Amino acid sequence: FQCYCATLAFSQAENNEEPNKFKFGFNLGSNYSNLIHRAYDKIDASIQNNTEISNGIEISFGLIMDYSISENFTISPKTEMSLCNSNITHMNNNSNEKHEIFPKSLNLITHFVYKIKDNKMEPYFLFGPNVKVPIYEKNKSTEEFNNSTDFAIDLGVGLEKTIKGVIFAPELRYSFGLLNINQ
Numbered sequence: 001f002q003c004y005c006a007t008l009a010f011s012q013a014e015n016n017e018e019p020n021k022f023k024f025g026f027n028l029g030s031n032y033s034n035l036i037h038r039a040y041d042k043i044d045a046s047i048q049n050n051t052e053i054s055n056g057i058e059i060s061f062g063l064i065m066d067y068s069i070s071e072n073f074t075i076s077p078k079t080e081m082s083l084c085n086s087n088i089t090h091m092n093n094n095s096n097e098k099h100e101i102f103p104k105s106l107n108l109i110t111h112f113v114y115k116i117k118d119n120k121m122e123p124y125f126l127f128g129p130n131v132k133v134p135i136y137e138k139n140k141s142t143e144e145f146n147n148s149t150d151f152a153i154d155l156g157v158g159l160e161k162t163i164k165g166v167i168f169a170p171e172l173r174y175s176f177g178l179l180n181i182n183q
Helices: 042-049
Strands: 010-012 022-032 051-054 057-068 073-083 086-091 096-101 104-115 122-134 150-163 166-168 171-177
Touching (some): 022 073, 057 104, 073 122, 104 150
Antiparallel strands (some): 022 057, 051 086, 073 104, 086 096, 104 122, 122 150, 150 171
């Protein structure tokens, strides 16, 4: 289970006479992971007692494309690179083993966005799938802890304001991971 909350996003668009269905830009945000361990049996419960989870702040940045289906409905695919600071520490008798959870990942996201049109600001609601793919560096050993790809559903709200052709759109997003992310 992972909590993902983007707090800031930027995008750019060209200001043409005729409304453009496509908008391209970039985003920048911070996230907080909320990792939890669920015990399913006695073995899992004993592992949970010897495990400490440390959740941390994550930075993400990426590319955005918006495609307007109608005046109020947009499809917004995004590709984000995330740098995370969450880890799990397994406490043994002689030593502690620290394993990072998604230290670097590539997020492939498609949000379906419903905008409430207003002259000054446009509040919006979003939902859609999010695939989080871990990016690995070379393994230091064969016993190194690895993450597997996670699939999540995102829900969120935001507020969009266009100033001189640049769109500023802060949003809050909750991402519910559906898969077991460790091997």
